[in-house]
Amino acid sequence: MPTTSLDLRADILRLKKERNAIILAHNYQTGDIQDIADYVGDSLGLAYQAQETDADVIAFCGVHFMAETAKIVNPNKTVILPDKDAGCSLEESCPADELEKYLKENADKNYYVIAYINCSAGVKALCDVICTSGNAVKIVNKAPADRPILFVPDANLGAWVMEQTGRKMDLWKGACYVHVEFTRNSISKIKEEYPDALVVAHPECTTAVRLLADEVCSTEKMVDFCKNTPVKNIIVVTESGMLHRLQKEAPDKNLIPGPTDHCACNDCKFMKMNTLQKLHACLDTLEPQVILPEDVRQRAEAPLLRMLEQSK
Ligand code: 13P
Numbered sequence: 357m358p359t360t361s362l363d364l365r366a367d368i369l370r371l372k373k374e375r376n377a378i379i380l381a382h383n384y385q386t387g388d389i390q391d392i393a394d395y396v397g398d399s400l401g402l403a404y405q406a407q408e409t410d411a412d413v414i415a416f417c418g419v420h421f422m423a424e425t426a427k428i429v430n431p432n433k434t435v436i437l438p439d440k441d442a443g444c445s446l447e448e449s450c451p452a453d454e455l456e457k458y459l460k461e462n463a464d465k466n467y468y469v470i471a472y473i474n475c476s477a478g479v480k481a482l483c484d485v486i487c488t489s490g491n492a493v494k495i496v497n498k499a500p501a502d503r504p505i506l507f508v509p510d511a512n513l514g515a516w517v518m519e520q521t522g523r524k525m526d527l528w529k530g531a532c533y534v535h536v537e538f539t540r541n542s543i544s545k546i547k548e549e550y551p552d553a554l555v556v557a558h559p560e561c562t563t564a565v566r567l568l569a570d571e572v573c574s575t576e577k578m579v580d581f582c583k584n585t586p587v588k589n590i591i592v593v594t595e596s597g598m599l600h601r602l603q604k605e606a607p608d609k610n611l612i613p614g615p616t617d618h619c620a621c622n623d624c625k626f627m628k629m630n631t632l633q634k635l636h637a638c639l640d641t642l643e644p645q646v647i648l649p650e651d652v653r654q655r656a657e658a659p660l661l662r663m664l665e666q667s668k
């Protein structure tokens with residue numbers, strides 16, 4: 357086992373080559389993981405990367421549903437993740453059996469079901485199309501006009517998409533435990549400290565927080581926003597890992613983490629379960645792996661491919 361972080365990095369690169377692996381990392385991963393990854397991005401960019409890679413092994417540094425998404429489009433590849441317990445509060449808020457029951461009870465409505473990608477493969481398998489925060493507006497705009505939409509599981513993202521598209525939707529009552537911690541009070545206070553700053557917020561934030569933002573967008577679009585605005589001070593209202601990516605891509609900007617009422621910034625405990633050591637271990641042992649029942653995988657693949665096609 358390597359003893360220094362330099363050895364660890366070198367050994368991860370050695371194992372990556374031996375396994376013909378690709379390392380994909382979400383924007384919320386710690387800086388050391390982002391820096392060793394082949395690609396760092398949002399859920400949409402990561403799904404495209406997973407679809408396009410010709411590596412034999414995908415080491416997915418993010419949360420479980422993201423690694424599962426990579427497996428759905430790559431049944432014959434080995435998909436590993438540093439920590440199998442890296443879940444997501446949105447995924448937890450919508451168990452597949454509850455959604456199935458709800459859809460049966462409301463069969464007369466003939467819902468067109470749109471699932472935010474932050475959900476299990478079992479939930480994806482029950483939906484018509486998937487979306488991410490980066491393409492939700494586009495996907496909802498392409499939904500059939502003659503059917504009511506059920507949007508699961510994030511009610512905050514759903515509310516934002518309704519505002520953007522003017523399309524009414526029934527919303528599942530899920531939420532991201534990280535983004536609901538930002539409040540009108542905490543963001544107003546930091547704005548008072550930096551009166552000339554712009555505010556960029558993730559659409560998983562509550563409406564009260566979104567109303568204080570100059571831009572609401574996915575994590576990847578935050579990179580473009582920070583790079584392109586001429587304004588120097590930017591308050592970034594999302595998970596703290598985002599700051600590492602933004603600092604690298606927009607080094608001339610003063611990036612201020614959005615605070616909560618208790619803390620100067622906010623971490624996702626699930627995203628932060630992954631470490632460089634665990635990444636090394638999973639490349640070494642090829643465990644833990646994402647394994648999916650083939651029938652669920654196939655049913656989840658159709659709405660996922662529909663999304664990838666519709667958001668091009
Ligand atoms: P993005 O797709 O915008 O990166 O969002 C993923 C996520 O989990 C946000 O909490």
Ligand code: SF4
Pocket residue numbers: 419443444445446447474532533534535560595624625626627
């Ligand atoms: Fe899930 Fe929220 Fe963590 Fe994103 S930040 S992975 S939505 S719990």
